[in-house]
Amino acid sequence: MRGTVFHGPHDVRVERVADPEIKSPTDAIVRITRAAICGSDLHAYHGAMPAEPGFVLGHEGVGVIEEVGPGVTRLKKGQRVVVSGLVACGGCFYCRRGQPSQCSESGGAVFGYGKNAARNLGWLGGEQSEGIAVPMADYTCYPLPEGIDDEAAVFLADILPTSYFGALNGNIRPGDTVAIFGCGPVGLCAILSAGLFGPAEIIAVDTVPYRLELARKLGANPVDAAKAQDVILNRTNGRGADVTIEAVGNEGALNGAIMAARGGGTVSVIGVFMGPTFEFPIGLAFARDLTFRIGLANINAHIPELARCIERGAIDPRPLISHVLPLDDAAHGYDIFNARKDNVVKVLLKP
């Protein structure tokens, strides 16, 4: 079959790779019908995250079950499923507590980084391909109802649950003001997710006009980053936002999110930081009683409720799709996504 192989920074090629195989009784083979490129795929593409070449990329995909191992009890051949980017068992200490990102069986393995993020599993494929072997398939795949098409469903594999995790971590309550720093794909998804918790207002901060315009269409109040602190104070009687969500992954945005949170508020981080440490303003955080939350999202735990929301129209992530390309054009997809060409937001791939 064909897959999108990482050969090094700025060098991604669609080529023939080994067919997926069932190696453990709880594996399933999924034929991919739609995949997506995620902002975190760019960390390897940039070279910011060192990665040994030769693996298939992609941790967001939707497809059809082709084959199941004898230990798979909840899936059948022919079923449409979303394949979570995160592999988890569903039954360990962590999974039982709703924290599959810490799954002790998979170690919190993620598809699409080869051995890099395969944790306990030794080898993992990527979803930007024609097919994939899915370990712990009963909990890693989620069956899709008819009411969700493939292009909406692919958002369930990572980006939408990640943004939802960020919103949950923010502990948003009805009537709150939420400020989201960053209107890339995950920040835009955070507008949808935060909206599920009844905020009075969502303020979306970025510097790129077409992304702010899309934020506006999704229901947020778009604000240029240069004016963000002032606007947030003005809209909250001088208090600051009840909840701020960092959706970029850089220190400037995170400091902005911390400064913009009101006393007693929460700062929730969904941007991925490359550095090991951050100079945390602990004196300020103490005086202002801040809660600070960060983490790898518990994707699989949140797919069911988000799938229901999409199925019934409560949220619709499809306006974020700027490009749907054939799988063979994956390299072009990486190029425009990385360079922010063509008003790119979310790039889907069609095997």
Add this chain to the structure above:
Amino acid sequence: MRGTVFHGPHDVRVERVADPEIKSPTDAIVRITRAAICGSDLHAYHGAMPAEPGFVLGHEGVGVIEEVGPGVTRLKKGQRVVVSGLVACGGCFYCRRGQPSQCSESGGAVFGYGKNAARNLGWLGGEQSEGIAVPMADYTCYPLPEGIDDEAAVFLADILPTSYFGALNGNIRPGDTVAIFGCGPVGLCAILSAGLFGPAEIIAVDTVPYRLELARKLGANPVDAAKAQDVILNRTNGRGADVTIEAVGNEGALNGAIMAARGGGTVSVIGVFMGPTFEFPIGLAFARDLTFRIGLANINAHIPELARCIERGAIDPRPLISHVLPLDDAAHGYDIFNARKDNVVKVLLKP
């Protein structure tokens, strides 16, 4: 001043009554600018709730502070406020726990029933009048920001917090299916309130076409009561609704709400029942693990977040207003509301 006086069943007259006076240091006098008739005002009007004639009706109103007692610390003359239907101190055991309906100082007193519901307070006016003396004014009045007009604000006095209390009691989670039994004013408000908790779908049940049509406009899926159980099962893979809200106050609707809840679901009651007991299906509730919640809403505790939602446009109750009448036409307002004439939904009075 003039007020709407209850003279007996089906006999309500606007006439001269005593001017409100400050009797306790924590009282304030509010000049009413807009009031509303509530479904629970009809209980006395029908004769279903026995009431000694001679009191001023009304527990939903908005106005301007005219005078404050020396113990009022948070209000000033000239300030626009909503006057909660529920009088509460804000500082007792119950108020501190967010349960002012059980306030030990006021006893959970409610305006607009004369001595009937005045509990510990001995005497209470009504808000369908030109003015009212408000006990425990610091917590019973809530200052209004400019962004909320009087006609939206009057919903904050009771009906919107009551519906919100019902939604909160339902413990709605994102992705849930919520079924609301009854599309009178409080049921329609419950559509707005339930929407703050991220449901995948709200199913609104009634038998009156124009009310179902309004439910649809507010974002619900309207269903005729005769088909409700089937539709709810169909929309939930045969499980039943995660949360049902009874917003009528009769046994048929409550049994419907209980039958329609899925195993492990919650039934939340906001309709006001006149009888002392209800034949609760305890065997069914045990087998299906039901949570059943009912109570006088903790209005004052929830005004702040709802005010923010209205101020920022997250919810707008004004589509429910079918009539705005001069105060002097209050008797006509009662008549059409009681008889469901003229596609009546919510009747406002303008002193």
Add this chain to the structure above:
Amino acid sequence: MRGTVFHGPHDVRVERVADPEIKSPTDAIVRITRAAICGSDLHAYHGAMPAEPGFVLGHEGVGVIEEVGPGVTRLKKGQRVVVSGLVACGGCFYCRRGQPSQCSESGGAVFGYGKNAARNLGWLGGEQSEGIAVPMADYTCYPLPEGIDDEAAVFLADILPTSYFGALNGNIRPGDTVAIFGCGPVGLCAILSAGLFGPAEIIAVDTVPYRLELARKLGANPVDAAKAQDVILNRTNGRGADVTIEAVGNEGALNGAIMAARGGGTVSVIGVFMGPTFEFPIGLAFARDLTFRIGLANINAHIPELARCIERGAIDPRPLISHVLPLDDAAHGYDIFNARKDNVVKVLLKP
């Protein structure tokens, strides 16, 4: 092998029954090392719950894995486990939400009632026997650490999680006063469970002196039922208990629990009611803002945290054990438990 067979009211016999067999890939065979008689076993024994004779009794047991089907992924031969009385899959809509009592795969099946409570499973054994076939074994069995002996562990199969479920449903908060109506085994376990939520005081109500004395030893304030309402009011400044737990299963106790709850409080029912309906005081519940919760406990969801509490000594249910009998004496165990002879509390059986 030998098992405790129900032959009719007051007729229970230990006799040879068919050996357990693996019939589905996710089954396991467990050799029972300790079982217990539960209050709900008495419903059939009394004749209060009609039951077709011929099945093996028992839904509380601990043992060792003898054999696992090919679809069992988390258990191994030789492992010590508690066998939950409730069979559940661990992965359906309900199990994912922590509500295995409503499991759509098992239908909420319970061991020890033959076909009566076998729901979707067609046939189920009983744990008062030498061995049992456990369906959906990965989620129905829970591996035991060394720090928990068999006699403490058997409480994890039903009675302790059931009481914990009742305490959770009560939404107990630190500083609360909790009143438990009934000091039979499940009421006594509720003392242990409620204690995990930081109550200021637990008031335990019963009429039997030796049970009240045991309640006192477990840390509760024991009160004779005749004085309960007065004592509860006295101990709460006249308010009533924040949370009441009904642990008997009769109308008198339930009315007592409702009367004793303060305004805004919660009434949680863990007693099993035989009648289909209960005359619920809906007017009182409205005025006093009561939450009423009842249901079949989500046993499997709560075993992990309770096992940790026992392992580390935070709770110890063993003081409830009044008798440990050989399996062959099960009929005697039923007799004394039913007749409340010999200061019986909890009867264990040793195969």
Add this chain to the structure above:
Amino acid sequence: MRGTVFHGPHDVRVERVADPEIKSPTDAIVRITRAAICGSDLHAYHGAMPAEPGFVLGHEGVGVIEEVGPGVTRLKKGQRVVVSGLVACGGCFYCRRGQPSQCSESGGAVFGYGKNAARNLGWLGGEQSEGIAVPMADYTCYPLPEGIDDEAAVFLADILPTSYFGALNGNIRPGDTVAIFGCGPVGLCAILSAGLFGPAEIIAVDTVPYRLELARKLGANPVDAAKAQDVILNRTNGRGADVTIEAVGNEGALNGAIMAARGGGTVSVIGVFMGPTFEFPIGLAFARDLTFRIGLANINAHIPELARCIERGAIDPRPLISHVLPLDDAAHGYDIFNARKDNVVKVLLKP
């Protein structure tokens, strides 16, 4: 009257100061009967926190109401009260949300630092004195029931609610393992507070044997800091603690608390840090999904439930009292507390 005046680092003198006066209608005068020295008093004493000399120290005290202003509605002359270290109005945006540390009326003012921490209030006395003027007295004083003696009650003024706030922020659930870094007075109080949330085990970390011994008496498992990481891993199957509480206020202890938390766990800080920033391990926190919480405790919001716990014996802080000195010996109290002489834990002062 006499008060404990700060004259500079290591120079504290009990001397005559101005009598307290009612300056605002919501003030009350309290005659102090018992006060305490708090670890955070030492920040000025050390010179670590710059402070202009001349103010009366102390933010922990209990006493009797001597006089109330005309706007005080809930207190009477002669009533015994605890005086919260934190002054708050009880009714602003923040106080209504249970976050009085951010009170917009007082600005989160704290007694005992003169103008330093007086925020919006311009001047504030100290509780290590014969009497104090208490602003916003209705919410800053809490009436004491007879069942709580002065020496237990003084813990309610700050240290016990602060430790409780830390335990609440930890989001401890029944069955959790909690590791507390630091067994000074606030760490020891955290043992009591954490115990209200049903942990399976509390591991208390320090280096001072007599403090570890006291931790053991309060129910914790005491561990020397050098062995803490190993012991915590051993006691949690290699996972780490579900919740860690930092109760020292230094980087070493905080890094220890972060390292010792399991994936998906929470790190709650109650130690007071003097530096403005902390080098936060953001990469680790991301991979391990950590929640990090820090803040000035919402003291007044938590006094009621803790008072109930003390009144009914659920917790007893008095074993922490190592010294009760006459007020005139306050300087000696500061000296031994600062130097950790005489197995000092908590020093009380008796005016």
